Amino acid sequence: MKNKTLKMLLISILAISMFLVGCNSKTNKQADDSKKPADSSAPAKDTLVYGRGGDSVSLDPITTTEGETFKVTINIFETLLNYGEQDTTIHPGLAEKWKVSDDGLQYTFHLRQGVKFHDGTDFNADAVIYNFNRWMNGNEKQFPYYTMFGGFKKDKGHVIKEIKALDDHTVQFILKRPQAPFLKNLAMSMFGIASPAALKKYGDDFRKNPVGTGPFKFVEWKANDRIVIEKNPDYWDKSLPKLNKIIFRVIPENTARLNALANGEIDVMDGLNNSDEATVLANDKLQIIERPSMNIGYIGLTTTRKPLDNKLVRQAINHAIDKKTIIDAFYGGKALPAKNPMPPSIEGYNDAIEDYPYDLEKAKALLKEAGLEKGFTIDLWAMPVARPYMPEAQKVAEVIQESLSKINIKANIKSVDWATYLDKANKGEFDMFMLGWTGDNGDPDNFIYTLLDKDSIGSNNYAQYSNDKLHDILIEAQTIADQEKRNELYKKAQEIVHEDAPWVPLVHSTPLLAASKDVVNYLPHPTGSECLSKVEFK
């Protein structure tokens, strides 16, 4: 008898645990009414929890080009100039006013007065000079400074000749030669002005103890878990920030992050899958926020490899790819088909260019002209990681494979881990490959020169494309100050690129964010990082 009771007891315990491990649709329905978030102990809403896919690499913005770093540091540090709220036009930052000499060699900045760093020290001309000296006397391993200003102080190509303080609140930059995107460069998050006192105090550990002038102060960083920043009570704009605290949480998986948002554990998330948009729209507690596009996803056609060294073959491939189908299927319609190597939001975009239409007959004719009407076999490399401009590379590759087979090109889809991928692409070891780029400073130079000039072979010109005429135009455009004239040059450059077809420009995608409905004034910036000082809960 005793045995039997025990038996029943054990069986019921196990049955219950099995039941709990599995899932039961009946309880789901019942529970809908009594649903409440697990973290119900949240205090009054002035703390924003921001869920994102990866951790920052460093909190010293000059030490990295990693976007996850800037999402945080843009709130802690300020730059001399700011971008517009949702574009890359230039606005006052730590510099209230500025003047550029006619020859484009002299930039004078009048600094905001009464600004203090979080450690209580004063922001002034000396602090600006201290920061620039730190950066330009560094090396490639320390600071990616050189990518925007032509090298370091010791290098011939370095743009800045001298920086001097005219008085306590006026700084003057003297350039060796005009650099058209100079102001736009200064607005990049990377060039946030740090407290000289804190830099001296922390040394190498400054990357874990950031001190700037921004609306938020650094509180704590638990690697791969969270970064906490709180309101700077002494911020020069007394009306800001609206929030008391921001917690940046790392939740690597996009769907899990959306689950956390739906459960109220986080208030905002980036990196929403396009395919999850419908789920968010169906939830009346959530909203979708669209980030303005400043990227390009493309198929590189390595111009040094046979048969892609033949322009006709590259043009034929351009005719054979149906961008609209790809956008509808994998970007949820949230992307523009690309025809140029830069997005239309960038000045100098050439809208007069007509894209290669999706036309298989034309493609076949071009292949015939190239003597390849019987087709050929080629490798198509698909990115192993998801990026806003290429969320589902493998599937896009399959569509392209299918299209190419219709013009007798047999594409073998291949992939390899990300580090190896970049390395092999860099060395020109791929035939066709998928890649993309998100702009740094909103300047056309940052797309066309960086991605397609012959100078960039070995860094970002993965297609190994070289055209001397293009090179001359791009170099000229770098050194003239008149934006109208520059725009004309970039339009011409885009014509050359279009004709030579080193890529199939694929899409300019719109990255999506999702947030709880009560989050207001969240304005995502095209560069991928935005200051959250105006964000609040309604």
Added chain:
Amino acid sequence: MLTYTIRRIFSLIPVLIGMTLIVFAIIHAIPGNPAQVILGQRATKEAVAELTKQLGLDQPWYIQYFDYINALLHGDLGISLRTRGPINEEIWPYLTATIELTLVAIIIAVIIGVNAGIISAWFSKSWFDYAAMVFALIGVSMPIFWLGLMGQWVFSIELGWLPTTGREDVRDPVTAITNIYLIDTLLQGRFDQFKVVLQHLILPSAALATIPMAIIARMTRATMLEVMKSDYIRTARAKGLSMFWVVYKHSLKNAIIPVLTVIGLQTGLLLGGAILTETIFGWPGIGRYLYDAIGYRDYPVIQSGILIIAAIFVLINLVVDLLYVFIDPRIKYTK
């Protein structure tokens, strides 16, 4: 016993040296230049070449290896190429986060797995036996990825019982002492936080426990079935001992040795291989630390991480070996 223990500990040394060599060889055989990865897509050719030189990556492999071993002997795990922080300090929070998750998972796996196995053997060929073994089969083959996301959907979003991700309520964070939050909250007398931490542990540890639970259940059932056929069990039953005591005391003691081995191996596996669980549940553990490191070709972190995991694995096996003696006094380790 003592000499045996000491001998076993000394025998770990060649194993660990072999380990460093294997890890070193494998990661250096993978293509991809860490300098390129560190500097990112925006780097110039010169910068990459310069950094390659600075990192000593242009040195022959044996010099790189001996530099590494030399530092290791001085207790220096090196500097992470990615974060530029000392690995000694960096790795600790990740390791403790993983240990906490693994321990809870293995406890769940053992309690449910062993009991399910015992009852299945006890009532073999009953409906419970079949059901449990079908569940075990499903458990072994269930993709953690799917299980984790389903768990979040059901228990967090639909039922609202449990949080989806993380280790704690970030709006009311735990003050870390040992960095094992269950202990830390108790030490600080924060029982409210203890409950929250426990809630955060349930989903990831249950997901992580599925596979070992299933393996343990099947193993327990198999060995129990064998033991329960033996004569001394029949004798015990004949003496009038209740079935419960026969099963849980007499049979289990003899059946548990192979199960213990499996538990040891599974614990070791969980410690190093929880990347998927850690990713889905946003758990800042060592699996993700290593995974990120691999993506960035962060050689020092990969080397140190694998070395530490391997060392723990070997240690667990040592403990299991010693436990045998404890459970079954007939096992003697002599020279």
